[in-house]
Amino acid sequence: MHHDVIVLGAGLAGLSAARDLAAAGTDVLVLEARDRVGGRVEQTRTPDGRFVQLGGEVVGRAHTAYLQLAKELGLELVPSYVAEPGRMTRATPEGSSADDPPHWFGPGDAALHERLGAEFGALAATVDPDDPWSHPDGSALDRLSVADWLRSRQASPAVVRLWEIGQLALAGGSYERISLLAALRKSAAVPGSGKGDYDYDDWEGLRLADGSATLAEVMGRELGPHIRLGSPVAALDIRPTAAPYAWSPARSSRRRLW
Template sequence: MHHDVIVLGAGLAGLSAARDLAAAGTDVLVLEARDRVGGRVEQTRTPDGRTVQLGGEVVGQGHTAYLQLAEELGLELIPSYVAEPGRMTRATPEGLSAGEPPHWFGNGDAAQHAELSREFGALAATVDPDDPWSHPDAAALDRLSVAGWLRSKQASPAVVRLWDIGQLALAGGSYERISLLAALRKSAAVPGSGTGDYDYEDWEGLRLASGSATLAEVMGRELGPRVRLGAPVAALGVRPGRCTVRLATGEILTAHAVVSALPVGPLRSVAVTGVSDARLASLHRQRQAVAAKFAAVYGDPFWRADDLDGLSESEGVLGSTWPQSEGILSALVAPERYGVLLGTPAHLRIPELLAEVAALFGDKALHPDACHLRLWGTDPWTQGYVTQWPPGEVMAVGPLHGTHEPPFYVCGSDQWVAGYMEGAVRTGRAAAKEALRRG
């Protein structure tokens, strides 16, 4: 059957694009490899009715496209873990501390950290997040890692360590291997307070009361039969007026235009013709951080008894924890530790992760009601987590990043600044708008 537009992928980006296309009267079909919508957002429920989020979870005041869509769908946003009272925990091989300063800080480290945060914010203000390539020092900033920049500013090893443990907590890759230009671009996209490289309130201060996957579920219900599940794409041929999509089953579908909302990893497995070599090279150059998410469900938030907020940064296999809701802890495994997790026998993975949580918050952590582990890095339909930008990568991917080559349109969290739910919604709606503009 011939359609106006075929959308590849029913994550937040694909669904956002398809929703706007359908609202404009377009005959749109969404193809999704999984047996559910949502992509990297997913959730389940506990027997007592609590929502457990297994994928993307939080947004912030700076995520305007996401907030707008949630409002359109009538979904309530509430404060996230950022509003949780108590002290943050940090764990390294030589010690554990709660609150500030970190246990490895010495005299002068806190003041130096604050000053370097201000300098980073000021430098970020000179970068256009939509066009970082126009910065007069773009190539030099891209060649330098964030850790390298810190050392060039005579940062102490303790300060470099604090910045890096915070970045590992976000599971985007160590600051030893993240481009300074990429980090500045990310900070400029959601400036926040301007006092550091990541403002938690503006990036993570809100969540959907009903769980982040509700956004995808509602859009999926709206689209109804326009979404086809269990339909992985094998090949795509692009030409004006008639694009061809071949499914893994061999079935052929055609459309006037195609919107790819596939993550960059799975997209490499699709044989694409009719798109310029330069555009494909930019897409195929992009990479995602290989990470995992872990969630542990408890009867109550027992960590509060010790004046802890459930938030942690760690140099263990778990890079971070945070309370996603009452009694439920989330955690991320950074790319640098993903191999350790995969090398652990499957039946020992959850017990060993729980032992790390117990080292942070006490032995009650060893006895959850349920646990969930999602190996995004080796899931064939994700092959990663957020966009990863090692030194030199912003310039290598180039200004074609996030652009379209009609009748081939691209969207997804990977096509925005930082790889986030905001990026999925923002680029999905932008792709639909551009496709409609071109008729």
């Protein structure tokens, strides 16, 4: 198999990378294990024709790359939610509560949560979202999970639980496994989020009118024969010298990828 670049996975990341590469004239091939594009973004239709999202759905005005991509693909964005006001409600096996503080908080937890939010925001302000590895402590921040960082700052289990529930609600993975540097970078990329506020317009005020999976489907159609579905990659053979190669900035070496 001889191509300039092989992209593994036809999720939004792989598809948009392959799209950029193809537009630059690169001979790119996307290998996707499943029999469809989109990865964690997927939709189906009800018998009466309505879309149902089975994965990633909403975006916000802070997702500038996504918004630009949707524009380039000619896809329309509409507000995610109806105008009716609502309240944040947390339901857990032992009870539920609306607004703050959550029902599992004890004395001191609210102040602790606020302090840690401010500390997180201050730390995020030291990270360049366009070049997070330029941070002098980049490697150390990356080795630490967000949950471990919280515990290292004396967070109570109740506070860790609130951060974790918020994160799991986004279906992006547990804070027990997400690197602190990655979370700081994400926060630094959105003006205002460093203050600890969750702005719905920044993060989830918009969705695609025709269903969010259309973004992947349109990119998939554009890439056409550059995608091979049903092709799980079982192993990578990485050799340091032989061509063809891909540039690996992390180690400043040329690495054979297939």
